[in-house]
Amino acid sequence: MDMPTPDAGIIARKARIVARLRAVLPQAAVIDDVHETRAYECDALTAYKCPPLAVTLPASTEEVSTVLRICHEEGVPVVPRGSGTSLAGGALPTADSVVLGVARMAEVLEVDYDNRLMRVQTGRTNLSVTGAVEEDGFFYAPDPSSQLACAIAGNIAMNSGGAHCLKYGVTTNNLLGVTMVMMDGEVVEIGGGFMDAGGLDLLGVICGSEGQLGVVTEATLRILPKPEGARPVLMGFDDNAVAGACVSDIIKAGVLPVAIEFMDRPCIEATEAFAHAGYPMCEALLIVEVEGSDAEIDHQLQLIKEIAQRHNPVELRESTSAEESAAIWLGRKSAFGAMGQINDYMCLDGTIPVTELPMVLRRIGEMSDSYGLKVGNVFHAGDGNMHPLILFDANKPGDLEKCEAFGADILRLCVEVGGCLTGEHGVGIEKRDLMHVQYAPADLEAQLAVKDVFDPAWLLNPAKVFPLDVTEGRRGRGVSVAA
Amino acid sequence: MRVASEADLVEAVRSAAGPLSLRGGNTRGMAGTGTALSLAGLRGITLYEPGALTLVAQAGTPVAEIETALTAEGQRLAFEPMDHRALMGTTGEPTIGGVFAANVSGPRRLAVGAARDFLLGVRYVDGQGNIVKNGGRVMKNVTGYDLVKLLAGSRGTLGALTEVSLKVLPEPETSATLVLSDLDDPAAIAAMAQAMRSPFEVTAAAHDPAQRRTYLRLEGFEASVTYRIGRLKDLLSATGAALESLAAKPSTTLWRDLRDVTALHGAQGDVWRVHCRPTEAPALAAKAGAEAHLYDWAGGLIWLRMAPGADLRARLGRYNGHATLLRADEAAQALPRQEPEAPGVARLTAGLRAKFDPRGIFNAEALALST
Numbered sequence: 007m008d009m010p011t012p013d014a015g016i017i018a019r020k021a022r023i024v025a026r027l028r029a030v031l032p033q034a035a036v037i038d039d040v041h042e043t044r045a046y047e048c049d050a051l052t053a054y055k056c057p058p059l060a061v062t063l064p065a066s067t068e069e070v071s072t073v074l075r076i077c078h079e080e081g082v083p084v085v086p087r088g089s090g091t092s093l094a095g096g097a098l099p100t101a102d103s104v105v106l107g108v109a110r111m112a113e114v115l116e117v118d119y120d121n122r123l124m125r126v127q128t129g130r131t132n133l134s135v136t137g138a139v140e141e142d143g144f145f146y147a148p149d150p151s152s153q154l155a156c157a158i159a160g161n162i163a164m165n166s167g168g169a170h171c172l173k174y175g176v177t178t179n180n181l182l183g184v185t186m187v188m189m190d191g192e193v194v195e196i197g198g199g200f201m202d203a204g205g206l207d208l209l210g211v212i213c214g215s216e217g218q219l220g221v222v223t224e225a226t227l228r229i230l231p232k233p234e235g236a237r238p239v240l241m242g243f244d245d246n247a248v249a250g251a252c253v254s255d256i257i258k259a260g261v262l263p264v265a266i267e268f269m270d271r272p273c274i275e276a277t278e279a280f281a282h283a284g285y286p287m288c289e290a291l292l293i294v295e296v297e298g299s300d301a302e303i304d305h306q307l308q309l310i311k312e313i314a315q316r317h318n319p320v321e322l323r324e325s326t327s328a329e330e331s332a333a334i335w336l337g338r339k340s341a342f343g344a345m346g347q348i349n350d351y352m353c354l355d356g357t358i359p360v361t362e363l364p365m366v367l368r369r370i371g372e373m374s375d376s377y378g379l380k381v382g383n384v385f386h387a388g389d390g391n392m393h394p395l396i397l398f399d400a401n402k403p404g405d406l407e408k409c410e411a412f413g414a415d416i417l418r419l420c421v422e423v424g425g426c427l428t429g430e431h432g433v434g435i436e437k438r439d440l441m442h443v444q445y446a447p448a449d450l451e452a453q454l455a456v457k458d459v460f461d462p463a464w465l466l467n468p469a470k471v472f473p474l475d476v477t478e479g480r481r482g483r484g485v486s487v488a489a
Numbered sequence: 490m491r492v493a494s495e496a497d498l499v500e501a502v503r504s505a506a507g508p509l510s511l512r513g514g515n516t517r518g519m520a521g522t523g524t525a526l527s528l529a530g531l532r533g534i535t536l537y538e539p540g541a542l543t544l545v546a547q548a549g550t551p552v553a554e555i556e557t558a559l560t561a562e563g564q565r566l567a568f569e570p571m572d573h574r575a576l577m578g579t580t581g582e583p584t585i586g587g588v589f590a591a592n593v594s595g596p597r598r599l600a601v602g603a604a605r606d607f608l609l610g611v612r613y614v615d616g617q618g619n620i621v622k623n624g625g626r627v628m629k630n631v632t633g634y635d636l637v638k639l640l641a642g643s644r645g646t647l648g649a650l651t652e653v654s655l656k657v658l659p660e661p662e663t664s665a666t667l668v669l670s671d672l673d674d675p676a677a678i679a680a681m682a683q684a685m686r687s688p689f690e691v692t693a694a695a696h697d698p699a700q701r702r703t704y705l706r707l708e709g710f711e712a713s714v715t716y717r718i719g720r721l722k723d724l725l726s727a728t729g730a731a732l733e734s735l736a737a738k739p740s741t742t743l744w745r746d747l748r749d750v751t752a753l754h755g756a757q758g759d760v761w762r763v764h765c766r767p768t769e770a771p772a773l774a775a776k777a778g779a780e781a782h783l784y785d786w787a788g789g790l791i792w793l794r795m796a797p798g799a800d801l802r803a804r805l806g807r808y809n810g811h812a813t814l815l816r817a818d819e820a821a822q823a824l825p826r827q828e829p830e831a832p833g834v835a836r837l838t839a840g841l842r843a844k845f846d847p848r849g850i851f852n853a854e855a856l857a858l859s860t
Contacts, residue, residue, distance in 0.1 A: 118766075118768075119686055120679075120682040120686070120767070120768050121682070121766045121767050121768055121789075122685060122686070143686075143688075164631060165631045165635065167629050171628075171629065172628075175602060175606060176629065178606075178635065178638065179602050179606045188833070192833055193833070194831070194833040194834055194837070195831065195834075196834060198809050198810070199766045199809050199810075200764045200765050200766055200789060200809060200810040200811075201598065201599070201603070201764060201786060201789045201790070202592065202594075202598075202603055202642075202764055203811070204764070204811035204813065204827055204828045204830075205827055205828070205830050205834065205838055206639060206642070206643055206646075206647075206837075206838050206841060207592070207605060207638045207639055207641060207642050207643070208639075208834065208837060208838075209638075210605060210635055210637075210638020210639060210641070211634055211635055211636065211638055211639045213635065213638075214631045214634065214635045215634055215635075231685075231686050231687060231688045232688060233688050233690075234688045254540030254541070255540070257540055257541075257542060257659070258539050258540050258562075258563075258659070259659075260563060260659035260660065260661065260662065261659075262658065262659065298713065299713075299716060301712065301716065302709075302710070302712070302713045302716065305710060305712055305713065306710070357627040357628070357629045357630055358627065359538065359541045359543065359626060359627060360540065360541045361538055361540055361541050386629070389627070389628040389629045390541070390627050390628065390629070391627075391628075391629040424625065424626055424627070425625065425627050426625050426627055426630040426632045427632045428630075428631050428632050429627070429629035429630060429631065430629055430631055431631070432631050433631075433632060433633065437632070441632070441633060444625075444632055444633075445622075445633065446622070448619045448620060448621050449621055449622050449623060449633075450633070451619075451621075452615065452619075452621045452623070452636060452845070453623075453633050453634040453636065455841075455844035455845070456634050456636070456639070456841065456844070457634075458844065459837060459840035459841050459843075459844055460837065460840075471633060471634075472633075
């Protein structure tokens with residue numbers, strides 16, 4: 007993965023840039039020691055690392071504004087960072103960049119149950135947003151797997167999803183307003199504590215813009231009352247295609263589960279060996295969860311079981327208690343860890359129309375054979391968001407490259423069948439150079455035009471999302487700083 | 490002028506000598522001045538996969554045609570777009586492109602999200618005649634910037650939609666409405682907030698002050714709806730309101746009327762929409778001094794009919810929200826239709842307009858661009 011050559015002029019001006027930042031921020035909020043900046047050299051895409059020029063950890067919107075204004079004046083690229091859990095390299099620095107971390111901004115600013123919203127600083131972690139309201143019976147719906155660590159800032163940047171978005175939507179569907187600092191330091195308010203901001207839907211384009219349009223410091227989030235209860239049913243099938251058809255039939259039947267999760271045989275085998283969840287050994291396993299009162303859950307699970315029976319399941323196990331629910335979810339929640347026990351893995355994130363599921367799984371199996379790399383599939387089947395986990399050995403020369411080529415082939419297949427490169431992880435650097443596969447030049451140009459408006463000099467997270475050749479000439483455009 | 494294909498549209502845009510007034514059925518009062526350019530010829534459902542909950546249609550496809558196709562599979566447009574014709578006094582055929590261009594959402598917006606939340610992908614022609622696509626036909630997609638949202642609600646100012654791809658949902662088995670009688674505005678808003686705080690998944694909440702009736706809709710499986718109506722009755726008994734429930738059929742008729750704001754039909758005057766925090770709605774309505782008003786979205790949306798030319802924004806002062814002038818009498822022509830934006834946001838809006846439509850030929854006056 008190529009990154010742009012760092013700007014030697016900026017690196018030469020490091021002392022002045024750091025001094026300017028130190029002059030306006032508390033001592034601990036500016037890090038430039040080469041050992042300490044190491045902590046920020048990568049995110050969860052650990053195959054790529056590069057310590058930044060410096061790290062800033064502002065504690066307020068005003069401090070963020072000051073940092074950005076100085077970096078703007080100095081022509082320094084800024085890499086915004088939430089908790090650094092991006093799987094796509096969204097927070098990967100370059101040697102000539104200043105990392106702007108929002109981790110010190112984690113306050114809950116307002117909770118308003120009557121209007122079902124809360125306002126938080128965006129360094130707050132996803133799980134602790136729900137944590138602040140759950141005693142009063144509320145929750146924040148988007149629940150990415152990294153929710154214990156990931157920050158709302160990153161959720162907004164990547165438009166994060168989670169296991170329950172079939173019913174509750176992803177971040178963009180649960181975001182009411184933001185306070186955002188533009189690259190030149192200007193603070194703008196978009197949306198707020200009401201439904202549908204007026205004018206153009208700027209909130210919609212900011213969400214998922216991977217930290218390239220501005221730094222979101224505060225967010226107004228929609229919160230929801232917790233359901234009375236939830237319970238899953240587990241079903242096993244001896245054919246992927248049959249499991250896929252079952253998913254489709256459940257959706258068509260008018261039941262809207264909160265989650266439909268899918269695991270294939272390699273993944274089931276790995277999780278069983280690791281977590282001993284008691285899963286059946288079969289080709290495909292579905293976990294379908296529904297919500298409501300006990301009687302409502304019974305009724306919906308009954309309908310789902312009737313549909314499943316028509317597809318001759320090898321196993322059909324309905325949870326009747328919290329313990330049984332936990333047991334059913336145990337394997338699914340351990341899946342990534344289990345695959346990690348076997349080897350290094352790369353986690354993909356393409357989405358496909360759910361009707362294409364059987365064909366895509368078959369093709370992935372064939373590619374796995376020809377590349378000689380194992381792959382396990384675990385994903386959100388209700389919305390077609392796949393997570394193929396390709397196993398490789400990072401210590402074996404050439405294996406990473408082979409794995410990346412295999413991954414790119416899978417993503418091309420996703421696009422070919424009418425899907426997309428990434429459903430919830432974002433493009434970052436990982437899928438940057440595949441954007442041509444999904445978008446024609448005019449499609450990309452329209453997106454680049456949006457960044458031109460928000461960040462004319464292309465200083466915010468500039469080497470991400472778009473292929474480097476199309477952003478060449480835009481990055482750092484018009485910047486001229488005296489040495 | 491009427492185009493029959495995307496290629497025709499490209500040609501029409503490229504050769505346009507002056508402003509174009511884009512329109513589908515021209516039922517929603519969005520079309521601006523300029524040469525009328527109808528997109529109603531871009532018609533037809535190109536793909537419908539009930540098992541994937543997705544539908545793709547040409548932008549000029551009548552909403553009615555889409556609803557007929559969905560009904561046949563027991564599905565629906567969950568965001569419940571209103572029919573503006575009776576309110577606006579228009580007569581055309583509403584199109585799906587118009588629904589998304591104006592981000593039209595009805596009562597269920599409160600529970601499931603707005604039109605923009607169901608729009609998965611778009612194709613459009615920009616102001617220079619370039620064909621652009623964004624998003625796709627899958628429910629989860631974070632590949633690049635979400636121009637789908639940007640185009641939704643852009644009222645034809647950024648591009649002419651040619652194709653939309655949307656998420657549809659199953660039609661529930663049944664529905665019912667709990668009706669609370671004789672609450673004043675603040676008590677009704679409080680009762681709706683209490684219902685929305687419950688786990689019983691109210692899918693619409695409205696209050697009609699003229700009738701002094703408050704409506705809470707439940708949808709789902711028969712047994713579930715019955716159970717939830719019962720629980721809501723227990724929960725709201727302390728309000729002192731008389732409680733009765735409406736069965737599916739009268740409930741459906743009622744919500745169609747609420748969706749289309751029947752209460753404000755048939756009289757002269759300006760029609761406004763105010764988006765606000767629900768709990769602030771009664772105070773805002775009191776300040777407005779409207780001839781008639783109606784609360785939807787549990788109070789998050791206030792519909793008002795005002796004396797012609799009355800400047801509602803001046804009466805409301807500063808609050809958390811915004812006001813749109815939907816139907817304007819002669820006397821109100823000087824008032825901006827959309828809420829004027831703060832300078833920073835206005836600069837972004839103007840910048841985007843300049844990029845997507847550098848010649849400024851699309852529906853230029855449809856967004857209030859404050860300077």
